Amino acid sequence: MPQPVVITAIxxxxxxxLQTEIISHIVTSADAKYNGVTVGTATATITDNDTAAAPVVQPL
Structure with a gap:
Protein backbone atom coordinates (compact mmCIF):
# COMPACT_ATOMS: atom_id res chain seq x y z
CA MET A 1 0.00 0.00 0.00
CA PRO A 2 1.50 3.40 -0.95
CA GLN A 3 2.58 5.60 1.93
CA PRO A 4 3.16 9.38 1.81
CA VAL A 5 6.67 10.58 2.64
CA VAL A 6 7.73 14.15 3.40
CA ILE A 7 11.33 15.12 2.70
CA THR A 8 12.60 18.49 3.87
CA ALA A 9 15.86 20.14 2.83
CA ILE A 10 17.93 21.88 5.50
CA LEU A 18 17.96 24.63 -8.24
CA GLN A 19 19.02 21.01 -7.68
CA THR A 20 17.67 17.61 -8.63
CA GLU A 21 18.34 14.58 -6.44
CA ILE A 22 17.40 10.92 -6.82
CA ILE A 23 15.90 9.20 -3.80
CA SER A 24 16.35 5.44 -3.62
CA HIS A 25 14.72 2.94 -1.28
CA ILE A 26 15.68 -0.29 0.42
CA VAL A 27 12.98 -2.65 1.71
CA THR A 28 13.74 -4.84 4.70
CA SER A 29 11.22 -7.07 6.39
CA ALA A 30 11.06 -10.13 8.56
CA ASP A 31 8.46 -11.39 6.06
CA ALA A 32 10.33 -13.11 3.21
CA LYS A 33 7.59 -12.02 0.77
CA TYR A 34 8.60 -8.39 1.25
CA ASN A 35 12.26 -8.50 2.24
CA GLY A 36 14.40 -7.21 -0.61
CA VAL A 37 11.46 -6.17 -2.80
CA THR A 38 12.63 -3.79 -5.53
CA VAL A 39 11.21 -0.28 -5.21
CA GLY A 40 11.66 2.35 -7.90
CA THR A 41 13.50 5.59 -7.37
CA ALA A 42 11.94 9.04 -7.06
CA THR A 43 13.34 12.28 -8.40
CA ALA A 44 13.07 15.35 -6.15
CA THR A 45 13.53 18.92 -7.35
CA ILE A 46 14.96 21.15 -4.62
CA THR A 47 14.25 24.88 -4.81
CA ASP A 48 16.73 27.01 -2.86
CA ASN A 49 15.34 30.03 -1.02
CA ASP A 50 18.77 31.64 -0.50
CA THR A 51 20.38 34.23 -2.77
CA ALA A 52 24.04 34.82 -3.50
CA ALA A 53 25.40 38.04 -2.06
CA ALA A 54 27.48 40.37 -4.21
CA PRO A 55 31.12 40.61 -3.05
CA VAL A 56 31.95 43.74 -1.08
CA VAL A 57 35.10 45.52 -2.24
CA GLN A 58 36.59 48.09 0.12
CA PRO A 59 38.10 51.18 -1.58
CA LEU A 60 41.85 51.63 -1.10
Whole structure:
Protein backbone atom coordinates (compact mmCIF):
# COMPACT_ATOMS: atom_id res chain seq x y z
CA MET A 1 0.00 0.00 0.00
CA PRO A 2 1.50 3.40 -0.95
CA GLN A 3 2.58 5.60 1.93
CA PRO A 4 3.16 9.38 1.81
CA VAL A 5 6.67 10.58 2.64
CA VAL A 6 7.73 14.15 3.40
CA ILE A 7 11.33 15.12 2.70
CA THR A 8 12.60 18.49 3.87
CA ALA A 9 15.86 20.14 2.83
CA ILE A 10 17.93 21.88 5.50
CA UNK A 11 17.73 25.69 5.34
CA UNK A 12 21.44 26.52 5.50
CA UNK A 13 21.67 30.15 4.21
CA UNK A 14 23.95 28.99 1.36
CA UNK A 15 22.85 29.83 -2.19
CA UNK A 16 22.99 26.57 -4.14
CA UNK A 17 20.41 27.16 -6.84
CA LEU A 18 17.96 24.63 -8.24
CA GLN A 19 19.02 21.01 -7.68
CA THR A 20 17.67 17.61 -8.63
CA GLU A 21 18.34 14.58 -6.44
CA ILE A 22 17.40 10.92 -6.82
CA ILE A 23 15.90 9.20 -3.80
CA SER A 24 16.35 5.44 -3.62
CA HIS A 25 14.72 2.94 -1.28
CA ILE A 26 15.68 -0.29 0.42
CA VAL A 27 12.98 -2.65 1.71
CA THR A 28 13.74 -4.84 4.70
CA SER A 29 11.22 -7.07 6.39
CA ALA A 30 11.06 -10.13 8.56
CA ASP A 31 8.46 -11.39 6.06
CA ALA A 32 10.33 -13.11 3.21
CA LYS A 33 7.59 -12.02 0.77
CA TYR A 34 8.60 -8.39 1.25
CA ASN A 35 12.26 -8.50 2.24
CA GLY A 36 14.40 -7.21 -0.61
CA VAL A 37 11.46 -6.17 -2.80
CA THR A 38 12.63 -3.79 -5.53
CA VAL A 39 11.21 -0.28 -5.21
CA GLY A 40 11.66 2.35 -7.90
CA THR A 41 13.50 5.59 -7.37
CA ALA A 42 11.94 9.04 -7.06
CA THR A 43 13.34 12.28 -8.40
CA ALA A 44 13.07 15.35 -6.15
CA THR A 45 13.53 18.92 -7.35
CA ILE A 46 14.96 21.15 -4.62
CA THR A 47 14.25 24.88 -4.81
CA ASP A 48 16.73 27.01 -2.86
CA ASN A 49 15.34 30.03 -1.02
CA ASP A 50 18.77 31.64 -0.50
CA THR A 51 20.38 34.23 -2.77
CA ALA A 52 24.04 34.82 -3.50
CA ALA A 53 25.40 38.04 -2.06
CA ALA A 54 27.48 40.37 -4.21
CA PRO A 55 31.12 40.61 -3.05
CA VAL A 56 31.95 43.74 -1.08
CA VAL A 57 35.10 45.52 -2.24
CA GLN A 58 36.59 48.09 0.12
CA PRO A 59 38.10 51.18 -1.58
CA LEU A 60 41.85 51.63 -1.10
Missing amino acids: DDNVAEG
